[in-house]
Amino acid sequence: MIKLSTRTEYLSRLFADNGLVELRHHAGGRWQTGWFTDVDRIEREIQQREDHGDLYTSLNAPRPRSAPNAMRGEPITNDAIGWITRLPFDFDPVRPAGVCSTAGELAAANRRRDGLVAMLRKLDWPMPLHALSGNGYHAQYRCRLPNNGETAEMLRAIYSGLHAEYSDDEVDFDRSVRNPGRIFRLYGTINRKGPDTPERPHRRAQCWIPARWRQVDRHLIERLADQYARRAENRPPSSAGGAQSGFRATGRGDYRTLDIVALMRAHDLYRRALGNGAHSVWCPWRDGHSTPHGATGAVIFEDGPDTWPGFHCHHGSCNGRTIADVIAKLGDADQFCRDAFKGKRAS
Structure with a gap:
């Protein structure tokens, strides 16, 4: 069940998850900031300011050592955040700069937001907070992720992938948030935002919070990141069996028929099946990871009969490595291919 929520309820959820x-x-072109520890105090400040300008809040939880600076009125910085507690997804209609949305533009953004929520529900994500920003539509998911390099890489893959999938010349998915x-x-x-006109009016931002607003499990976030990283980094070569990601394929195997699971098992790198053709594995370069045996490892993908399998590792030291690098690293992939390559290798 999801219902229209009050501002106080929304703020109470922020304080419960973030503390500050x-x-x-x-x-008037100026920004002012303040930090609060309870709903009553922030509500009093909001009431003094809400008729004069626009109001925003932070989303995530500051590190404890950042609290003194925050309480002195310093704006939050990325490094001051200790925990990511919200995944905000923002759909804005494409329109002239500096103006509000029309009703038709808003409806298009609403449909796009609802499409994303429906897709994530099929992937077992819980129901998010739904919101109207006034000019676009939001979905906010609760989570709890450490603010570190691995989380940044996961979110980069997700937001870039969603931008590519859901943005066009009608609606933009904002990957910067x-x-x-x-x-x-x-x-x-x-x-x-902009002039208040009958066609493009100022609107009140509103949100609808589920009765049980559950956190997204980390493994679901990882799986979505893996999915979009695979699409971005492991597209098959234009000429099957040819070069990929700068790799010169000189072996005899047709890597479209590579049994990637058998290859990983042979090198004691296989961990478990994740479903939908994805498998958790140990990264072949894990000895160089800063956290070599952490819960976040690498993933391989079985993409289909006419494509190479895929590979992605969350660790920053493996950024850009693909299945071609795995083949080169392990050295014996040919014997795990069902067929020999019959074409001409790219040189």
Whole structure:
């Protein structure tokens, strides 16, 4: 069940997950910021400011050592965040700069947001907070991820992938909102972007919070990141069996028929099946990871009969490595191919 929620309820959820919440006010071209530890105090400040400009709040949890600076009124920075507690997905209609959305533009953004939520529900993600920003539509998912390099890589893959899949010349998926220090429109206040006209009016931002607003399990976030990383980094070569990612394929095997699971098992790298053709494995370069035996490992993908399998590792030291690098590293992939390559290798 999901219902229209009050501003106080939304703020209470932020305090419960983050402890400290930043309120940022924009009016007359100037920004002012303040930090709060309870709903009553922040509500009093909001009531003094809401009729004069636009209001935003922080989304994520600051590190304890950042609290003194925050309480002195310093804006949040990415490095000051300790935990990512919100995954905000933001759909904005494509329109002229500096104006509000029309009703038709908003409807297009709403449909796009609902399409994403439906897709994630099929992947076992829980129901998110739904929101109208005033000019676009949001979905916010609760989570708890450390603000570190591995999380940054996961979110980069997800937001870049969603942008490629859901953006066009009608609606834009904003991939920039993944940064830890992001501020977001305060629901329950007026969005005053540009002139207030009958066709493009100022609107009140609103949100709808599920009765059970559950956190997304980390493994579901990892799986989505793997899916989009595979699409971005492991597209098959234009001429099957040819070069991929700078790799010169000189072996005899047709890598479209490579049994990637058998190859990983032979090198004691296989861990478990994840479903939908994905498998968790130990990274062949794990000895060089800063956290070589952490829960976040690598993933291989069986993509189909006419494509090479895929590979992705979350660790920053493996950024850019693909299945071609795995083949070169392990050295004996040919014997795990069902067929020999019959074409001409790229040189």
